Amino acid sequence: MISIRISIRLHLAVDDEWVPADLVVADGLPINADASALSIVIDDTEHLLGVWNLGRVDLIIAQADDCLRRLRRTEPAILRSAVLGVLGVPYLLFDPPEREGESARVSKFFITDDLVGSWLPLPGWGVDDPQDLFDWVEQHRSELLGPAAAEPEDGDPMVELAVPFDELLGQLEVLAATGRDVLGGDPVVGWDD
Amino acid sequence: MEHHRDSATAAVVAAPVRAASPVRSTATRIQRQRPARLAVGAAVGASERQADHVAADVMRAPSTTAVGSGVRTAISTRIQPRTPRSTPIVQREMVAGEGWKVGTLASWTGGGTLTYSQQQLDKKLLGLTDAHKALKTKLDSADSGLAELSGAKPPPNLAEAKQVYADWDITVGFKQADEALRAITGAIANMDGVSADVTTSYTEEKKGLTKRLGGGITSALLATRTPKEVEALAGRVTDQTLRTLGGGGLSTVNLTTLLTRINTDALMITLGPIGGAWLFENIDTYPLIELAANSTHAQVDDVTTRLTPEVLNKLTPALDAGTITSSLLDPLSAEVVEKLLKELTLAQIQGLITDLGAPRVKAMGVVKNNGKGRGPELNKRRTSLKAILAALKANADLLVALWTELSLANFDKIADAKPALEVAAMMSGIGAPSLLKLVPTMTQVELYDHAARLTKDGLKGFGEAMSGKDLLAVTTANPGRDVMLTALGTTHKAALAAATTVFADVATLNLVLDRCSAHLDVAQTAGFLADAAANRWKKADNLRAFFDKAGANIIARVNVAKLFAAENDGSHGAAAGAGSPAGAAAQATLGGRIYKAAIGDINHYMAGHSYSHFEMSIVNATRGPSTMWPTGTTRGTIIANAQTVLDDPAFLATFPGNAGYLPRDIAGFNAGVDRALGRITQLYPVGGTEYSKPVMEAVVHLFKSKG
Numbered sequence: 001m002i003s004i005r006i007s008i009r010l011h012l013a014v015d016d017e018w019v020p021a022d023l024v025v026a027d028g029l030p031i032n033a034d035a036s037a038l039s040i041v042i043d044d045t046e047h048l049l050g051v052w053n054l055g056r057v058d059l060i061i062a063q064a065d066d067c068l069r070r071l072r073r074t075e076p077a078i079l080r081s082a083v084l085g086v087l088g089v090p091y092l093l094f095d096p097p098e099r100e101g102e103s104a105r106v107s108k109f110f111i112t113d114d115l116v117g118s119w120l121p122l123p124g125w126g127v128d129d130p131q132d133l134f135d136w137v138e139q140h141r142s143e144l145l146g147p148a149a150a151e152p153e154d155g156d157p158m159v160e161l162a163v164p165f166d167e168l169l170g171q172l173e174v175l176a177a178t179g180r181d182v183l184g185g186d187p188v189v190g191w192d193d
Numbered sequence: 194m195e196h197h198r199d200s201a202t203a204a205v206v207a208a209p210v211r212a213a214s215p216v217r218s219t220a221t222r223i224q225r226q227r228p229a230r231l232a233v234g235a236a237v238g239a240s241e242r243q244a245d246h247v248a249a250d251v252m253r254a255p256s257t258t259a260v261g262s263g264v265r266t267a268i269s270t271r272i273q274p275r276t277p278r279s280t281p282i283v284q285r286e287m288v289a290g291e292g293w294k295v296g297t298l299a300s301w302t303g304g305g306t307l308t309y310s311q312q313q314l315d316k317k318l319l320g321l322t323d324a325h326k327a328l329k330t331k332l333d334s335a336d337s338g339l340a341e342l343s344g345a346k347p348p349p350n351l352a353e354a355k356q357v358y359a360d361w362d363i364t365v366g367f368k369q370a371d372e373a374l375r376a377i378t379g380a381i382a383n384m385d386g387v388s389a390d391v392t393t394s395y396t397e398e399k400k401g402l403t404k405r406l407g408g409g410i411t412s413a414l415l416a417t418r419t420p421k422e423v424e425a426l427a428g429r430v431t432d433q434t435l436r437t438l439g440g441g442g443l444s445t446v447n448l449t450t451l452l453t454r455i456n457t458d459a460l461m462i463t464l465g466p467i468g469g470a471w472l473f474e475n476i477d478t479y480p481l482i483e484l485a486a487n488s489t490h491a492q493v494d495d496v497t498t499r500l501t502p503e504v505l506n507k508l509t510p511a512l513d514a515g516t517i518t519s520s521l522l523d524p525l526s527a528e529v530v531e532k533l534l535k536e537l538t539l540a541q542i543q544g545l546i547t548d549l550g551a552p553r554v555k556a557m558g559v560v561k562n563n564g565k566g567r568g569p570e571l572n573k574r575r576t577s578l579k580a581i582l583a584a585l586k587a588n589a590d591l592l593v594a595l596w597t598e599l600s601l602a603n604f605d606k607i608a609d610a611k612p613a614l615e616v617a618a619m620m621s622g623i624g625a626p627s628l629l630k631l632v633p634t635m636t637q638v639e640l641y642d643h644a645a646r647l648t649k650d651g652l653k654g655f656g657e658a659m660s661g662k663d664l665l666a667v668t669t670a671n672p673g674r675d676v677m678l679t680a681l682g683t684t685h686k687a688a689l690a691a692a693t694t695v696f697a698d699v700a701t702l703n704l705v706l707d708r709c710s711a712h713l714d715v716a717q718t719a720g721f722l723a724d725a726a727a728n729r730w731k732k733a734d735n736l737r738a739f740f741d742k743a744g745a746n747i748i749a750r751v752n753v754a755k756l757f758a759a760e761n762d763g764s765h766g767a768a769a770g771a772g773s774p775a776g777a778a779a780q781a782t783l784g785g786r787i788y789k790a791a792i793g794d795i796n797h798y799m800a801g802h803s804y805s806h807f808e809m810s811i812v813n814a815t816r817g818p819s820t821m822w823p824t825g826t827t828r829g830t831i832i833a834n835a836q837t838v839l840d841d842p843a844f845l846a847t848f849p850g851n852a853g854y855l856p857r858d859i860a861g862f863n864a865g866v867d868r869a870l871g872r873i874t875q876l877y878p879v880g881g882t883e884y885s886k887p888v889m890e891a892v893v894h895l896f897k898s899k900g
Contacts, residue, residue, distance in 0.1 A: 016811050084865055084875060088817050088818040118856040124855075
C-alpha cells in the first residue's frame with residue numbers, strides 16, 4: 001500500500017552532519033538555522049534527504065503551514081527551497097485529489113526563469129503576492145513536470161507521485177509541529193492569509 | 194681458588210704439603226698468631242721451635258718436683274715454705290686473648306705464699322701460651338694438607354688434638370697451668386703422627402696422578418694446583434686429554450706458559466670441546482700458545498673466556514690477545530665476531546670495520562637465522578655483500594638496517610639477483626623502511642618487477658603505505674587495475690610514486706585505480722594521481738563519495754576543484770571579517786533610510802560564491818547551484834561591488850517595500866535584499882561562473898578527502 005512519510009532533518013552547527021529533528025529537540029543540539037533537509041518517503045522510496053539543503057528552517061515550516069491551509073481548501077500547494085538568492089533550487093508541488101477518494105500527488109520541479117525562480121509562496125519573499133507564483137506554475141505546469149522533471153540533474157525524479165491525501169495532510173502537520181518544537185514557537189516570517 | 198703464584202710460593206709448594214690458608218685470628222681465647230708455612234711433622238720457624246722446647250722444659254720441671262700446682266701455700270704442704278719477700282712480686286694471670294695480665298696476689302693465690310720467683314712464673318705461663326699456639330699451627334697445617342687431597346680421611350688423632358686445643362682455649366689460672374701444659378704437649382706429640390699420615394697420602398695421590406696422566410703434566414699441574422684440583426681437572430677434560438697435553442710434544446716451556454698463564458676455567462673452555470687428540474695435532478700452532486706468548490695473562494684469560502676455540506683459532510695467527518680484545522671483542526662483542534666469522538674472513542671483517550665503522554659491523558653481525566655449514570651459499574652471499582658494500586659505502590646505514598632486520602633469505606632476494614651496483618641503486622632508491630615491509634612477502638622476481646614497473650620512488654611509496662602482500666593484491670586482484678598500474682609505472686612514474694606516498698592504504702589505491710580505470714585513460718589517471726598527491730586528497734570514504742558524485746566527469750570535477758584549491762585550503766566556514774558581523778561594510782542612505790551590506794553579509798557572499806572562501810561543506814554544496822565571483826576576487830572588491838549596488842540610482846525602484854526578501858539583478862550583480870532589514874544579504878555577479886549542485890558536491894567531497 002502506498003504511503004507517505006515526511007520528516008525534517010537539521011544541520012548541526014558544529015559538524016557537517018544531518019540529524020533528525022526529534023534528536024535535536026531531545027538533546028538540545030545546536031543547529032544551523034539556515035539549513036534543513038526534508039526526507040519524503042513515498043512507497044518506500046526516499047526523496048530529497050541528503051541531496052538538497054533546503055535552507056532556512058523557519059521558512060520551510062512557514063511554507064508547510066501554508067501548504068496545509070491550501071490543501072485543506074483543496075488548492076495546490078507549493079514548498080520552495082528556502083535557500084535565498086539562488087536559482088535552480090527545487091520546488092515541491094502538492095496537488096489535492098481531483099475527486100473525493102482519490103490520491104493526492106507530489107511532484108518536484110525546478111524553475112529556470114531568473115525572476116520567478118526566486119519566488120517563495122509567501123508574501124514578500126521574492127514576490128509580493130504568492131498567487132502570482134501559483135498562476136505562473138499552473139501556466140507552465142506541463143513544462144515544469146515534463147522531461148526535465150522526469151530526468152532531473154539531481155537524479156531524483158518526483159512527478160505526480162500518488163499518495164493518500166489524509167496521510168499527506170497528517171505528515172505536513174507533523175512537519176509543522178516538529179518545526180515549531182525546533183524553533184521554540186511559530187516561525188517569525190509573516191504573511192497575509 | 195688461587196690462580197697464580199709467584200716464584201717464592203712456587204718454591205714453597207714444592208714441599209710435600211702446600212701452605213695453609215690464613216686462619217681465623219679473633220675468636221680463640223688464647224692469643225694466636227697467623228700460621229706460617231709449615232711442613233707437617235717438623236718444627237718450622239722460631240716460634241714453633243721455641244714452643245717445643247718450652248713445652249719439654251716445662252713438662253720436666255714441675256712434674257718431677259711437684260704435682261698439681263706450682264703454687265705452694267704455707268700451711269698445706271710438707272715442703273718448708275720460704276720466707277716471704279719483703280717486696281711483693283708482680284702478679285700476673287693469663288687471660289684469654291691477652292696473655293699475661295697484672296693481677297692481685299690475693300685473687301690469684303688465695304692468700305698463699307709464693308714459692309716461685311718471678312722468672313719461674315713467667316717461664317711457666319709463657320711456655321703454656323706458646324704450646325697452645327704451636328698446637329694450633331699444627332692443626333691448621335694438617336687441615337690444609339688434608340683439604341688438598343682428594344681421597345685422604347682425617348686421622349683419629351687429629352680430632353683428639355683439636356678437642357684438646359678447644360678444651361684449653363680458655364682462661365687458665367696459675368693453678369691449672371701444669372694440667373693444661375701436659376694435655377697440650379701430649380696433643381702436639383700426637384700431631385706429628387697426623388702430619389706423617391697426610392704426607393703419605395699426598396705422595397700416594399701424586400703417584401696415582403702420575404700413573405694416570407704421565408709425569409710431565411702431573412708435575413706441571415701440581416706445581417700450581419692441589420691434587421684435588423688436578424683430579425677435578427682430569428675429570429673435566431678426561432685423563433687422556435691431559436696425558437696428551439703433557440706427553441705429546443708440547444715443549445716444557447710452552448706447557449709451563451700455557452698452564453701458568455691461562456686460568457683453569459679458560460683452559461676448560463678450550464680443552465672441553467676439542468679434546469686431547471685435536472690439541473695434540475695442533476699443539477705447535479695452538480692459539481693459546483700464541484696468545485700466551487704475546488699477551489698478558491689477563492688478556493689471554495679474557496679472550497679465552499669469551500671466545501670459543503674455533504674462533505680463537507681463526508683469529509690468533511694474525512692477532513694477539515690484546516688486539517683481539519681491543520679491535521674486535523670490545524667494539525663488536527664476542528657473539529658478533531663469532532657470527533661474522535662464520536661468513537666472512539678476518540680480513541673481510543676488518544675491511545668492514547674500516548669501511549663502515551665498528552657499530553655498523555656490529556649491527557650487521559646480529560644476523561637472524563645465521564646459517565652454519567652452508568658453504569657455497571655463504572660464499573655467494575659473502576660475495577654479494579662485499580660487492581654491495583662497495584657500492585653502498587655512501588649509504589651504509591641502509592645496508593646495516595637491511596642486514597639487521599631481514600632474514601638472510603630475504604636479503605638474498607635483494608642481493609643475489611642483480612649486479613651489485615644495480616642492487617645498491619635499488620636499495621638506495623627504495624630505502625630501508627619500505628624494503629623491510631615489501632621484501633618479506635614478495636619474491637625476488639616480484640620485487641624487481643615492481644621496482645622496474647613502479648619505479649624505485651613508486652615502490653618506496655608503496656612500501657611506506659603497505660606490505661608486499663598488499664602491493665601484490667593491488668597489482669593482481671583486478672586485471673584492469675593491473676593494466677593501469679603497469680601503464681602508469683611505465684609512462685607516469687612520478688605521478689604514481691607521488692600518489693602512492695599519499696594514499697593511506699591499499700584499499701584507497703585500489704579504489705582510485707578502479708574508478709579511474711573505468712573512466713580515464715592512463716594520462717588522465719596520472720593527472721588525477723598527481724593532483725591527489727599535490728592536494729593530499731587521500732581519505733578513502735570521501736574519495737569514494739567524490740567518484741560517486743563525479744561519475745564519468747572526474748576530470749571536469751577535478752578541474753573545478755583545482756580552481757578552488759588554488760585559493761582555498763578547504764578550512765573556511767563563513768568567511769571571517771574584521772569588526773562586528775552586523776557592522777556595515779558598505780552602505781548608502783536612500784529615501785531617508787540606511788541600506789547596507791554588513792560585514793556578516795560580505796562573509797556570507799564569500800562563503801557561498803568566492804573561490805577563496807567557499808565553505809567546503811556538504812550543506813553549502815547542496816543548497817543549489819553556486820555562482821562564483823571570478824577567481825582572485827578579494828574581499829575589498831566584493832565590498833566595493835556591494836557599494837556599487839547601493840549607489841545605483843535604480844536601487845530603490847528595484848527593491849520596493851519594507852518586508853520580505855527580493856533578489857534582483859542590478860548594476861551587473863544579483864543582489865538579494867532583505868527589505869525589512871535594509872540589507873543586501875546576497876550578492877554575486879550576474880554572469881558569474883555557475884556550478885551546479887552535483888558539481889559542488891563532488892568538489893566538496895574531494896576537499897573533504899584531504900588528509
